[in-house]
Amino acid sequence: MKLKIITRSLFYPVAAILFLASCEGPMGPAGLNGQDGQDGTDANETCKTCHNSVVVDAKSREYSYSVHATGGAYTQGTRNACAPCHSHQGFMDVVSRNVSASFVTDPTDNSKFINSYVASSSALSLPGSINCFTCHSSLHTNYNSTEFLPLTSTAAVPMTMYGGTKSLDFAQESSNLCAKCHQPRPVTGADGNVINYAALVSNPDDPFTMASVGYRTGIHYGPHAAMAAGIGGIELGTGYTNSAHTEGASCTSCHMATPSGMAGGHSFTATANFNGCNVSGCHSGMSASGSMLQTVTDNISDLIDQLAEEINAIGNGNDILQKDPEDGLYHGYLDVYDRSGNPDGYWKNPALGNVALPQLTNAQFAAIINFQLVVRDGSMGVHNYPYIKKLLENTLEAI
Secondary structure (H helix, E strand, O other): OHHHHHHHHHHHHHHHHHHHHHHHOOOOOOOOOOOOOOOOOOHHHHHHHHOOOOOHHHHHHHHOOOHHHHOOHHHHOOOOOOHHHHOHHHHHHHHHOOOOOOEEEEOOEEEEEEEOOOOOHHHOOOOOOOOHHHHOOOOOOOOOHHHHOOOOOOOOEEOHHHOOOOEEOOOOOHHHHHHOOOOOOOOEOOOOOEOOHHHHHHOOOOEOOOOOOOOOOOOOOOOHHHHHHOOOOOOOOOOOOOOOHHHHOOHHHHHOOOOEOOEOHHHOOOOOOOOOOOOOOOOOOOOOOOHHHHHHHHHHHHHHHHHHHHHHHOOOOOOOEEEOOOOOOEEEEEOEOEOOOEOOOOEOOHHHOOOOOOOOEHHHHHHHHHHHHHHHHOOOOOOOHHHHHHHHHHHHHHO
């Protein structure tokens, strides 16, 4: 009897379930199969089109040698005037909004001006370094090998140094992408507006009164595109011409040539890599020890030294230019006291009696700007030898 009770308790629920199921009636006929959808692309295979040892892997390795990758410039990207070139977010912001390089009246003070070329506040937090997506903005859109192009921007570049009144527009349009950042910054006066560079040329002997002169006064660090294009120097005198590089070459021709050692490709370094020079229609046998390169760099080096000597002579025994304590060279900074940047500067130093900087003429200030343009270009004339040589020669004659 005990066994029967257990048996009933075990099977009773099953019977109940079967009873309820039988109330639903018989199952109807099966429906027709739907049409199969199109198979998706195998993601792994698509990625391998670019992510392999000869494409992305190689470019990534080259890029690891670049100053874009290893430098700390992006740490300056939290300031709206710096972010357009010092961070990925800032660059993409000014390109997407097509920000003007003009100076506009300050809405809070009609006697002042503001530089329009700044990043929006949304691009300022947690700045990131320049990366693949900065130049190749279409990457990972459709996940195919054509997305390396188009480049983010190849439009003509209004020069911030001139408040947009002059532009850089290379025949090889890819160079305009580089020029967007590798251009000189403006020298501004007390009202915040760009100084009158033309007056430096037209009135060379007048006292320079357009702006105060301090340790960092000048064109910042990126004059490469201006010198390569032959635009932007304070053109004292006449006789300016350009190299064949200006029309026939591009930034990528040399700086992204077939890699050699740690130079070329996406390292953007041209040092000791002559693969971009020794191509059909350009040079042959170009090398570091070749007579052509040696002549160019020696001539420009000599002219730079002469100009530094002439600028420093204005100080009557105390240099106007600040000598770098590490390499002993002049990089275009002025030896004016700056509490954080140049605390040992001679001119205006409280500890040395606040000795006033000598009154500069317009031509002398122009000489300082031209010195910065050539020295910070860093090519020692290679970018545009005829223009750079004439700029230095005419400046020496005028000063």
